[in-house]
Amino acid sequence: MEEALEAGVTPILAVGMEQASSERALELREKYPAALRVAVGLHPSEIPSLEAEELRAELAFVEQTLRDADALGEVGLDYRDAVDEEQRQRQRQALRQQLEWAEHERKPLSMHCRRAEHEIVDLATQFVQRTALGVNLHWFTHSEKLAHVCGEKGIYISPGPSILSSEPQASVARSIVPGYLLVETDSPVEFGGEPARPAWARKVAQALADLRGESLESLAQRLQENVERYLRST
Ligand SMILES: [Zn+2]
Numbered sequence: 404m405e406e407a408l409e410a411g412v413t414p415i416l417a418v419g420m421e422q423a424s425s426e427r428a429l430e431l432r433e434k435y436p437a438a439l440r441v442a443v444g445l446h447p448s449e450i451p452s453l454e455a456e457e458l459r460a461e462l463a464f465v466e467q468t469l470r471d472a473d474a475l476g477e478v479g480l481d482y483r484d485a486v487d488e489e490q491r492q493r494q495r496q497a498l499r500q501q502l503e504w505a506e507h508e509r510k511p512l513s514m515h516c517r518r519a520e521h522e523i524v525d526l527a528t529q530f531v532q533r534t535a536l537g538v539n540l541h542w543f544t545h546s547e548k549l550a551h552v553c554g555e556k557g558i559y560i561s562p563g564p565s566i567l568s569s570e571p572q573a574s575v576a577r578s579i580v581p582g583y584l585l586v587e588t589d590s591p592v593e594f595g596g597e598p599a600r601p602a603w604a605r606k607v608a609q610a611l612a613d614l615r616g617e618s619l620e621s622l623a624q625r626l627q628e629n630v631e632r633y634l635r636s637t
Pocket of ligand 1: 477
């Protein structure tokens with residue numbers, strides 16, 4: 404957090420994977436109330452290994468804490484980690500349930516997606532249409548075409564450090580609609596052999612500014628407006 408603030412990275416959305424990490428994020432917000440926003444949620448990749456009772460407990464935790472959080476996340480679908488139709492069904496069911504709570508509590512979403520791109524874009528579109536709340540598809544570098552569709556539907560996308568080394572992902576990031584662009588680091592996921600750090604958002608923003616042919620200052624200004632609009636709950 405200190406390093407990120409020093410780099411001018413704020414506000415930061417800290418997302419939960421399950422109860423333990425959601426609780427840590429909520430605790431951290433007490434220390435950085437101005438700079439940190441928190442999403443609580445049950446990540447789809449956690450679901451296949453959970454027993455039915457554990458799954459119920461995890462979801463109950465989300466239901467109980469969502470009101471105090473700033474957003475719901477990460478939630479979504481991960482069909483790489485759900486190996487069969489039964490597991491995919493459990494992910495869909497958990498996602499549907501969490502989206503209902505988010506709608507009820509008026510919370511924006513941070514969504515995760517792997518090998519379920521069209522399904523997630525459809526769900527995100529419906530959520531935006533029903534609620535007018537913010538939805539971000541994190542690290543969504545599927546295709547330039549879907550990046551355009553997201554912009555038309557009012558869905559945010561946050562590219563991360565992968566654009567520093569992947570030409571195809573950089574090219575998708577370049578085509579994200581300006582008013583729906585955010586940045587992320589997905590810390591502490593590893594890039595180039597080391598865990599990403601939140602302060603890296605600055606170099607991701609710099610790379611985006613270069614790709615899009617604008618100054619870091621003008622991009623940073625827009626990112627600031629976008630993130631405030633995305634996290635707004637009314
Ligand atoms: Zn994710």
